[in-house]
Amino acid sequence: MTNETLEIDALKEKDGGGEAVQAVEELEPLGEKRIRLARQVGLVCMVTLAYVSLGAIITWPSPALSSLAENNATLVGTEVVFNSTQKDMTGSLAFVGTLLGAWLAGLAVNKLGRLISLQIIVVPYLVGWIVTALAPTTSVLLIGRFVVGLASGGTTIAGYAYVIELSDVNIRGMMATIPTMGVVLGSLYTVAFGYVLPWHYLSIVCALPPFLFLICTFFLPASPSFLVVRGRRQQAIAILTRLRGRYADVEAEVLELERRNAVNSGTKRSSWRDMLERDVLRRMGVVITLFVLMQLCGNFVLMSYTARILEATGASMDPDAITVIAGVLRVAGTLTAILVLDVIGRRYCLIISHAINACCLILLGAYVYLAEHADPTDDTYKNLTWVPTVCVTMSLFICDVGVHPVPFIVSSEYFPTSIRAQASSVCISTGTIATFLALQLYSVMQEALTQPGLYWFYGAVSVFGVVFSFVAVIETKGETVG
Incomplete structure (x- = not known):
């Protein structure tokens, strides 16, 4: 047993609370810590692609309605005509979809997990944008806006929970704000392409971020917190060790998760x-x-x-x-x-x-x-x-x-x-x-x-x-x- 290991064990035994964990983490070499945190930032940036997709939904009506005012011809040879109420609905229907999507995600995220839920959310993103791009009538286009709103609501629930559970305590605020930057950049992304593309091609371009996000999800780990709650302790420890580093007291973090969520208590709990x-x-x-x-x-x-x-x-x-x-x-x-x-x-x-x-x-x-x-x-x-x-x-x-x-x-x-x-x-x-x-x-x-x-x-x-x-x-x- 090395002196370094003895020192770490002594710190763990000294105090089972947060001060001991912090003291152990201070032993981590700066270079190793930077690489580890950079890996976390990279994972969160992958998740942020879902928020870029969300941001694109918010600002789409502005350039799209301007484009429709100049040329309302669809890709299938029909015309889309909006009255003033329907123009307002291009924005408000997305929020109605967001409301329903958030409730559905609240159920799915707890049953299926954060990562699988994020992968499923890509479906309404892609379907909604394709329906919007190929819409032959006003009603179909508005349905497309509602569908992408479902994905937006799901993203806010699954995405933030995943990022919070992935991140180190001392950088959790920064990590949880990166998705907000994704929303801002997604909004600018849509406005920028909206100046040069007609509304239907703009919808196709808006489908690119969720498609790229789907690819990224296959490189993301499962949420360790969710794994602990589901009783998959060893898998959670393996992921946490990669995220927190070999100097962190991963066992203490898992025990705290089990305590707060009453894991292995012998009683079936209702989260609602x-x-x-x-x-x-x-x-x-x-x-x-x-x-x-x-x-x-x-x-x-x-x-x-x-x-x-x-x-x-x-x-x-x-x-x-x-x-x-x-x-x-x-x-x-x-x-x-x-x-x-x-x-x-x-x-x-x-x-x-x-x-x-x-x-x-x-x-x-x-x-x-x-x-x-x-x-x-x-x-x-x-x-x-x-x-x-x-x-x-x-x-x-x-x-x-x-x-x-x-x-x-x-x-x-x-x-x-x-x-x-x-x-x-x-x-x-x-x-x-x-x-x-x-x-x-x-x-x-x-x-x-x-x-x-x-x-x-x-x-x-x-x-x-x-x-x-x-x-x-x-x-x-x-x-x-x-």
């Missing part, structure tokens, strides 16, 4: 019944509130209606330039989140993000109110048209640092493996409903509250978000998840 426990319900309440706050603070409205909002506030910018700027800022915000989530934590990212968003939107509301009530001869506000542009773009940037990614991350971190998929499906489904309502009620709320009043409402929600995050959100940075 487990969700009714008081602590689980409280955590679900926190996560659901974070999703609702994400939407009611204007985050998704600003993402979806950037051009409309800036035009309404008097900012004179080209819509194409606005789209590019918004996309670049979302990339920058997500990169910032990747860098800081494991440094300052999820809770403080939320607090800072909501606080700055509140300032931006309250200032935006004040500018619009003063500009609307200014004397017609007063040209002061004509020289300050940069104010709404700065407020909106800064809000888009800062929301991607905390408001947007953190609810998705904690929806997986807050719950043990045995109920993670079901609990996440409930939380994310609620978030999807909130997204749908926020977008559908935008014009109604603007009419009821006035334009500056709506921005003040969004700002007030973020003020509440600061207080709620400070009081109710449990920090999970560096904490193990069952």
Whole structure:
């Protein structure tokens, strides 16, 4: 037995808790650790291709509807004609599909596992895009949008659970934010190709990321946490050893997973019944509130209606330039989140993000109110048209640092493996409903509250978000998840 082995064993025996595990991991040579973590990042980047596919769904209506306005001929020789309601449905039907997909994934992920569920999700992605590309009528095209929405909902449940369970504790926040970057890049991917391709060929191009993801899934390991819960202990240990390295106390991690999920307890547990426990319900309440706050603070409205909002506030910018700027800022915000989530934590990212968003939107509301009530001869506000542009773009940037990614991350971190998929499906489904309502009620709320009043409402929600995050959100940075 080597001195190194004796030292490791001594550390394990000294303290069975987290401090001993951390001390053991500190023995790992830096070069070996970097290679191991790079391997984890590579695996997560493969999973992120599913989120690139998700991002493509979100922005497809924008270039596709512009293309249809110029040429509505289909690949089979018919014509597709949209009324105003059907145009709205190209976006909203995908979210209806997302809602159902999240619930179905909550069942499948717990029964079949994370990896098999991710492979199955590719089917509605490919079928949906092919149906959309070859659609002979408006109704068939809308069905295609609903089908890709099913895949979108499944991705959010299976993907985040898989990434959380794969990652080392000290880089879990960064790893869980990489999929968000995939959504942003997928959105830009669709917009970029949408400028040069007609809508049907654009749909075919959107089918490429899920096809590439399907190939990548055959190089991904099964979730070790799921294997432990299913009683496949030795297989889980083998995968964890490759992921955590030979210096980590893999046995302790497996024992903790078994304890938190009551593995080998001799009783058959119902994961849905487990969700009714008081602590689980409280955590679900926190996560659901974070999703609702994400939407009611204007985050998704600003993402979806950037051009409309800036035009309404008097900012004179080209819509194409606005789209590019918004996309670049979302990339920058997500990169910032990747860098800081494991440094300052999820809770403080939320607090800072909501606080700055509140300032931006309250200032935006004040500018619009003063500009609307200014004397017609007063040209002061004509020289300050940069104010709404700065407020909106800064809000888009800062929301991607905390408001947007953190609810998705904690929806997986807050719950043990045995109920993670079901609990996440409930939380994310609620978030999807909130997204749908926020977008559908935008014009109604603007009419009821006035334009500056709506921005003040969004700002007030973020003020509440600061207080709620400070009081109710449990920090999970560096904490193990069952």
